[in-house]
Amino acid sequence: MEQFLSEPSGSEPPECAQDIGSWCQQVWEITGNPWLAASADWLIARPLRILLILLGAILIRFFVRKLIDRLTRTSAEGAAKVPAILRPLKERAPEVLGPVVLERRRQRAQTIGSLLKSLTSFVVFGLAFVLILGELGINLAPILASAGIVGVAVGFGAQNLVRDFLSGIFMMLEDQYGVGDIVDVGEATGTVESVGLRITTLRDLNGTVWYVRNGEVLRVGNFSQGYAVAVVDIPVGYHSGIDKATAVLEHVAKKAAELDSIAPDVLEAPQVLGVENVTPEAVQLRLTTKVRPGRQWAVQRALRAEIMRALEREGFEPPLGLFLGARGRNGEPADS
Numbered sequence: 001m002e003q004f005l006s007e008p009s010g011s012e013p014p015e016c017a018q019d020i021g022s023w024c025q026q027v028w029e030i031t032g033n034p035w036l037a038a039s040a041d042w043l044i045a046r047p048l049r050i051l052l053i054l055l056g057a058i059l060i061r062f063f064v065r066k067l068i069d070r071l072t073r074t075s076a077e078g079a080a081k082v083p084a085i086l087r088p089l090k091e092r093a094p095e096v097l098g099p100v101v102l103e104r105r106r107q108r109a110q111t112i113g114s115l116l117k118s119l120t121s122f123v124v125f126g127l128a129f130v131l132i133l134g135e136l137g138i139n140l141a142p143i144l145a146s147a148g149i150v151g152v153a154v155g156f157g158a159q160n161l162v163r164d165f166l167s168g169i170f171m172m173l174e175d176q177y178g179v180g181d182i183v184d185v186g187e188a189t190g191t192v193e194s195v196g197l198r199i200t201t202l203r204d205l206n207g208t209v210w211y212v213r214n215g216e217v218l219r220v221g222n223f224s225q226g227y228a229v230a231v232v233d234i235p236v237g238y239h240s241g242i243d244k245a246t247a248v249l250e251h252v253a254k255k256a257a258e259l260d261s262i263a264p265d266v267l268e269a270p271q272v273l274g275v276e277n278v279t280p281e282a283v284q285l286r287l288t289t290k291v292r293p294g295r296q297w298a299v300q301r302a303l304r305a306e307i308m309r310a311l312e313r314e315g316f317e318p319p320l321g322l323f324l325g326a327r328g329r330n331g332e333p334a335d336s
Helices: 024-029 034-038 040-072 098-134 138-159 159-175 242-256 297-311 320-331
Strands: 182-184 190-194 200-205 211-212 229-238 271-278 283-291
Touching: 034 229, 040 098, 098 138, 098 190, 138 297, 159 190, 159 200, 182 200, 200 242, 229 297, 242 283, 283 297
Parallel strands: none
Antiparallel strands: 182 190, 190 200, 200 211, 229 283, 271 283
16 A cells, blocks of 8 residues: 555656645645546545535525524414414414414414425525536536426326415415315315315315315305305295385394394394395395304304294294195195
């Protein structure tokens, strides 16, 4: 080994040894071996640069991921605390969700953070890979061209998957719906239990869990944003007197809206719109009132119960269809 590293008789230094401060010059001074000096760039300089590139990529990825974790962290103080990453984005979470808002924000922040972490890893290690290939002297043009062809092929083969992810990203950024919202996505209607970049999970009124691909959602009806309208249709008989029934509805609806059970949910006084529909059995009267999102069904049930009791007290007879149906249930034929 000493013989190999010692300067052979008659050997001359390589040209690169004349560059003061270069690896070649330093190796030549230490070993006196022209081959080692000429190969110093491959044996020492390039491995060191590759190691620095990898180390730099790992450190950059580590600090960026730490920053993303900090931006997506949800405080345990309560639902009023919004993660920093969500502050520039529009939020449509209804107040009626209460404590569910915290889970909604946490899940939304974590999903966006997961996306940013994946993008960070892809970009940082992708650039590091390109720089390492450059250090090895590999021509990048054919590789990039091949990668482009493979990308196009994969894009065609996985276009549904890509569409699901892109749709999920926009749903998250725009906050079209979130955990706790009651939505209609076409094929299914129910309460949102989770929202991911590819799949949205709903649970309908029957308890069935629906897994909806985000790319298949063409339109979304959200019952939990802004405000809702409670619509109550009351059937009355033809001989009941429409004007009298309308007056009773107005009075009872106003009193019912002040009940402790629904008063916090009613935003505006109920309005009787009048005759909505006429059938062979009855005349339908409609009233509406603006309520907090997601509370329209509870308000409708309470108003309907109070109105039906009031109509019974006032002596209104049930419509013909309801009367015949009641007779049929008591054992007599409904069409007799």
